[in-house]
Amino acid sequence: MPTVMGTTVQDEMAQDDLISDLPLGPLSEYRNKASFNWKEMAIFLDDEDLVLFRKKIFSTLEKDPLFHRHPGQDLSMEKYRELTFLRCKRIFEYDFLPLQELFEKPQKMLTLITCLGMYDWSLGAKYFLNSQVFSGAVGNAGSEKHNHFLKQVQNMEIFGCFALTELSHGSNTKAIRTTAIFDTSTKEFIINSPDFEAAKFWVGNMGKTATHAVVYAQLYTSDGQCHGLHSFVVQIRDLNTLLPMPGVMVGDIGKKLGQNGLDNGFAMFHNVRIPQENLLNRTGDITSSGAYTSAYKDPKQRLGASLGTLSSGRVSIMSMAVVNLKLAISIAIRFSATRRQFGPNEREEIPVLEYQLQQWRLLPYLAAVYALDHFSKSFFMNFIEFQIGILMKDKSQRQGELGKEIHALSCAGKPLASWTAQQGAQECREACGGHGYLAMNRLGDIRSDNDPNCTYEGDNNVLLQQTSNYLLSLVHSIHEDKVHIESPLGTVNFLNDFKAILGHKFTARSVEDCLDSRVSLESYKWLVCYLLRESYVKLQHEKQSQNNDFYARNNSQVYYCRSLAMAFIELSVLERYHDYTHDINTPHSLQPVLKNLCALYGLWSLSKHLAVLYQGGFCSGEQPGRIVQEAILELCAKLKDDAIALVDAIAPPDFILNSPIGKADGELYKNLWSAVLQGEKVLERPAWWAEFCSNKPIIGHLKSQL
């Protein structure tokens, strides 16, 4: 429980029970300089219950030899996939999160997934795709008669995957070409892939493991009429042999940039028959006479409802990306606090974290972790509220509006989080120099495992259009002064002051002024209003000159709608974090550092839009840019001594972090050296030594073949 008045002795004792001390060592100096108690922070960030839950998961994995890893191990893809399956199975045996507990505290699902992901995203994704994505698709799009699939998944009788994307179609889901034709005589659907371009492709778990797939296909009634995209449960492998079912050609798409413990696969269907009841029938169904019925009259709305599951994916992906950034920044900051290079004189070298440049490269990402972590967690709870509304069949206007707002936020939140993590991981890798390039230090895996977050469940750039469309749809209300804009989560309420805000100017006059996040918050509001107006005008202009909505929209993305969506989500994240850090319930002992983080995140994000602020006349003259920049550096300097404690509060235990240069004891070189020496055949002569020593090349003797 957060306390208002700071920690008491009792609190500290409770904290110590929950969270172990970190070892003394080279990092102690920074730890001693911290302005706050990192354990208090850790408990404030989650709550005792979640901290305990996470601790349980982490220590369980650490105690189980199946989860042990060998430094510098060079696992084959096949072996890695096997190991990931076995680990996934073991997770079922631990049953960390029984249904009852999940219902009591839905956040625990996110905690479980992200804990597994912190350990290894191949495992996290494998578990998530089966237990959440497959089950979610069945649960959300199906009805009671499909509950047996959910039970079977829980018992690992079956293993699921989610098959939407095809070889030639991803973003354009309407163009999916797999067909499901209803055979009235046998009451079956016949699933077909018209050709290999329509093969299901990229499906996680499909490569080697899954026995069942939720397959998206165009539903045809026997009269030959197409009723659009629907989802079906298709058994793809035999439960007793794991061999493909008749008519199914299923395989592994091969090595990826990352997450190679997860088997992504493809499938082609040739007259595969499935029972009628395998149609997930929430949005549309077939009557006993073979006629099509649907509660949705508009096929577009039906498609939207049918793809609703993806929203849940996006909400989770935000948290996954945040986790990746947590891992990367923990490694890079601990490294920077122990790596010494150059110094004010010949005798002493200083930690690279003391360099302003290094602070500027890393600390904004630390601030981003804190801001995005808060957003993704609180947004997850908004999403749960929305889901409950669906389950309760809430048909209120608020529920509808909430759906739209959540859609708009998740379609930009996923891009923001995944890109920030991607860029942050890259910066962390570079900030650790050569040692960041050594695989065992994990920055490469973090980067590569995070990468698909930019692509799946909607390509980032394509998704952003959904967000700008949402904002553009409000322009009409803005123009009609009488219509009051009030969204359930309040993210667009400021648009009521649209005209007034557009008249605002950058008012901060000193670096001091900028040290509070209010400055960037106000600037962002202007920025979003400005970009909204400009995007709207641009779009109208393009529509008139192109006379084609498709091209008009495409030509309004760069510098307009795309920037608008990004600015809006940054504002939303910032605003939520600003309110949170300024809330009276936030412990006084933590407020100063949290406010610094918030101010840094705000200014750093804002500084990428500085040109637009000038262009649109919000800023003018040398001063605004200069004081924003100086304030960023000032905040970095303020946060520098807190950086290690801030990392301690978010980093998983060493066993999970799994990075010699990122260990909590800070014994950079000792850890690195001993890990290197554990490598396979590290000191051994290569098997091919004779190819060098005796079998000498005759220089140029193949030249004649040129």
Next chain:
Amino acid sequence: MPTVMGTTVQDEMAQDDLISDLPLGPLSEYRNKASFNWKEMAIFLDDEDLVLFRKKIFSTLEKDPLFHRHPGQDLSMEKYRELTFLRCKRIFEYDFLPLQELFEKPQKMLTLITCLGMYDWSLGAKYFLNSQVFSGAVGNAGSEKHNHFLKQVQNMEIFGCFALTELSHGSNTKAIRTTAIFDTSTKEFIINSPDFEAAKFWVGNMGKTATHAVVYAQLYTSDGQCHGLHSFVVQIRDLNTLLPMPGVMVGDIGKKLGQNGLDNGFAMFHNVRIPQENLLNRTGDITSSGAYTSAYKDPKQRLGASLGTLSSGRVSIMSMAVVNLKLAISIAIRFSATRRQFGPNEREEIPVLEYQLQQWRLLPYLAAVYALDHFSKSFFMNFIEFQIGILMKDKSQRQGELGKEIHALSCAGKPLASWTAQQGAQECREACGGHGYLAMNRLGDIRSDNDPNCTYEGDNNVLLQQTSNYLLSLVHSIHEDKVHIESPLGTVNFLNDFKAILGHKFTARSVEDCLDSRVSLESYKWLVCYLLRESYVKLQHEKQSQNNDFYARNNSQVYYCRSLAMAFIELSVLERYHDYTHDINTPHSLQPVLKNLCALYGLWSLSKHLAVLYQGGFCSGEQPGRIVQEAILELCAKLKDDAIALVDAIAPPDFILNSPIGKADGELYKNLWSAVLQGEKVLERPAWWAEFCSNKPIIGHLKSQL
């Protein structure tokens, strides 16, 4: 030979002999729309001789089964390193570039390295580190008595590596701690690593292969006096057994993010004795009586000369990075021209290259490839001129100035090229969506293989300080009006107009105006002058308030010196490319497209500095930003139909490019599908199937252990 008046029938026949036609297919539509002849472009970019040389290398590799690759192959690190060694050996047997040919045309070395790199950077790096970096270090720092090492390298009697970096020191070379103590009695040096933190680390080829290392160590005479860092040839492995030499502990540092065919290693020395003559004695030597002598009186100058070899590395790395961007952009643009998604109506989908957003994401990188390729090649020739000066013992002032200018350019050119390639490869990966995440399409390897270019031969951020220092050193001359600034390559000559330039304003008034690169060129000159003034003032201010040069310099990097260095190198690249594309000797038939590329590169690079242009008062009002942005999009639209031909002119043959989605025939899905089906055990049931089918988990049975 470039022609001024466009190609004749004869030219075209000659071109066809040299360069084969590309297959007809889905890309033909774009090829037909191109405004120029891509073969003419290819020959213009290099020249017939180099085109032929490259063709010879590529077709030789393609014909040799040792170089064949299996799609989706999952090579173990050990196997990959073996294969890379065997391929490297085979390169010796082909002897593509005998010394005589190299002397006649030094560019061929760069062509050879980059051709091998296009095939696989592990091979390119392995070959380069031995044949160029080790040999270069011996050649440049040694004297005639060391020539036998060079011969032995050429015959592969020995295999070399370059050992400067230590576990705990990279950028701060002065702090290197390996020692070489002269033993007057035996006329030997005794090499020691004081502890494991001083182990040589990260050394390419040292892991498994190298028999000899150029080792940097602090030279001590027997009187205990230290004479600073010197380089020594140390034999580390036995030539007949490839076992470590006595006292040498040498091993492999393990898996890296990329280039895993290359064996990076470490070494610790325990009283390893080497003969006196193994000191590379150009900068300092030991007399027969054991006394130290040096032509350089100032130890700093000596260190500079001793590290000179790194400059050559940086010059080469620019080209390596450009090659990576060539590969990535070729794959992404061919993919974008064949991947169709959405369209103006339900019936037709359009290539994603038709989307303005996709053009904006990719085409600036295509422009960057062209501009940076020209810069890196012409700069290489500047470097050769400088090297010849050294060999000729040119002591002129011009030679000295040339050295400084080349140092300044290479210290920023490497960061610019490597970062552009890094960001470009990432954008290309994302622009290809999921298929970009499939390992066989190579974008991951390109990104990972390029990554170390940001780090080695000087960390990018650290290097940039060298460039800003060079520029800051000119401020004195600027203030003294009478001193005329004239650098050998002319990159800083515009600073003579420093004051006048600072008075300039952005004058373009329309999008039309901005379509010529002159606009960005003029803007860049202002930008560099502005940042130079601001950096100088900032530095003076910090020096006064800090009273410590070290901290003053550190606190002047972000937003000042670092930005200055980047702006300066972008200007240098742009200016060279502007002059080149506007040269009357550049064929008329190619000029329009080349000018578009130049203008796009200029504006796109400039647009990242837009905030500073406003902040400093060069721009004001909405218009400048707007017309720059519109011009960028306009240039993208202009270049869109030329994009495939531009890629054809720089892409290697399919066998070398090795990416199903990037093949020249444009049969995206056919190539991808057939490559996937070639994967190992792609359709096979996993070995561990029984672990799913019979050995079922008992859900929660390990829960008691929690």
